[in-house]
Amino acid sequence: MQKDLFAFESHNTPAKPVNVASVPQRSLFRYPGGKTWFIPRLRQWLQARIARPKLLIEPFVGGGIVSLTAVFEDWVDCVLMVELDREIAAVWETIIAGEGEWLARRILTFEMTRENALGELKKVPNGLRETAFQTIIKNRTFHGGIVAAGSGFLKKGEAGKGILSRWYPATLAKRIRDIDRVLGRLRFYHGDAFEVIRNYRDDRDVVFFVDPPYTAGGKNAGNRLYTHFQVDHDLLFRECSELAGDVIMTYDNSEEVRHLAVKYGFEAKPIPMKNTHHAEMTELVIGKNLAWMGDIDRVSEASSASTTRNYGLTATHPV
Numbered sequence: 453m454q455k456d457l458f459a460f461e462s463h464n465t466p467a468k469p470v471n472v473a474s475v476p477q478r479s480l481f482r483y484p485g486g487k488t489w490f491i492p493r494l495r496q497w498l499q500a501r502i503a504r505p506k507l508l509i510e511p512f513v514g515g516g517i518v519s520l521t522a523v524f525e526d527w528v529d530c531v532l533m534v535e536l537d538r539e540i541a542a543v544w545e546t547i548i549a550g551e552g553e554w555l556a557r558r559i560l561t562f563e564m565t566r567e568n569a570l571g572e573l574k575k576v577p578n579g580l581r582e583t584a585f586q587t588i589i590k591n592r593t594f595h596g597g598i599v600a601a602g603s604g605f606l607k608k609g610e611a612g613k614g615i616l617s618r619w620y621p622a623t624l625a626k627r628i629r630d631i632d633r634v635l636g637r638l639r640f641y642h643g644d645a646f647e648v649i650r651n652y653r654d655d656r657d658v659v660f661f662v663d664p665p666y667t668a669g670g671k672n673a674g675n676r677l678y679t680h681f682q683v684d685h686d687l688l689f690r691e692c693s694e695l696a697g698d699v700i701m702t703y704d705n706s707e708e709v710r711h712l713a714v715k716y717g718f719e720a721k722p723i724p725m726k727n728t729h730h731a732e733m734t735e736l737v738i739g740k741n742l743a744w745m746g747d748i749d750r751v752s753e754a755s756s757a758s759t760t761r762n763y764g765l766t767a768t769h770p771v
């Protein structure tokens with residue numbers, strides 16, 4: 453449920469909210485740092501391309517809303533989703549291995565109570581699909597959807613419903629069954645983003661959507677959210693600047709990130725939005741050429757102060 457998450461068309465004009473609640477939710481996960489707000493931009497980006505990409509690679513896939521949307525809306529032939537986190541990977545691997553129906557039924561037949569969830573999470577998982585089920589339980593009942601160590605059960609949740617407030621078994625089962633219908637177009641790799649980026653460096657028919665944990669410049673927003681939060685951001689920018697195919701990156705609008713964008717010859721445009729806590733913030737869309745976004749405010753180090761003047765509030769990732 454992302455009812456109160458809004459993205460705005462332009463921060464230069466009076467706020468014109470695009471209600472991203474109208475973006476179909478296709479992911480199983482409620483993902484910290486989820487990119488639902490980017491979906492209207494994804495469509496714009498892929499529509500503007502002369503040639504249809506044969507493959508979209510999402511090296512930090514997390515909940516995968518971008519990959520799933522690209523396939524469901526038929527913007528690309530195939531997607532390659534990459535994730536390092538063992539528990540998140542278990543969910544994608546289970547579905548890709550054809551065990552989605554098992555997972556859907558496991559969710560539908562589970563009676564969600566605090567005691568049952570605790571009992572389930574205490575078990576040593578017997579195989580990949582049980583790990584996948586435990587991950588879904590954690591993601592749906594832990595605070596902010598955070599699966600990483602240190603997280604815990606929702607206390608009040610929505611409307612005081614606590615642990616049940618994000619447990620929608622029928623919706624989750626439907627999403628899994630929907631994903632099952634496009635399985636032939638999904639690839640998943642449990643491994644390192646950098647390895648995959650390097651492997652496809654010279655391939656012009658591939659496009660990349662790169663959404664790493666937001667930890668550039670020692671920022672710790674990403675530290676609490678993900679088990680794997682350490683990324684060499686300078687190296688990531690360099691590797692992305694060397695790709696033959698097109699690439700879009702999303703990042704928090706911080707000085708370090710703007711510096712890296714300029715250093716590696718990228719354009720960057722801030723997208724204002726409100727997160728779930730109604731805090732105003734901006735995130736950056738970064739790419740080699742952002743002409744498809746219309747009136748581009750190129751972010752340079754010199755202009756960064758004015759870019760952030762109205763939106764200099766710090767905020768957590770939208771969830």
Ligand SMILES: C[S@@+](CC[C@H](N)C(=O)[O-])C[C@H]1O[C@@H](n2cnc3c(N)ncnc32)[C@H](O)[C@@H]1O
Nearest residue numbers: 483485486487512514515516536644645663680
């Ligand atoms: C900001 S989140 C991605 C959110 C995603 N775009 C979505 O909409 O749900 C970053 C993800 O990158 C993963 N990650 C971190 N380091 C990685 C690496 N070296 N290779 C692959 N995945 C990594 C984290 O586990 C996390 O799931």
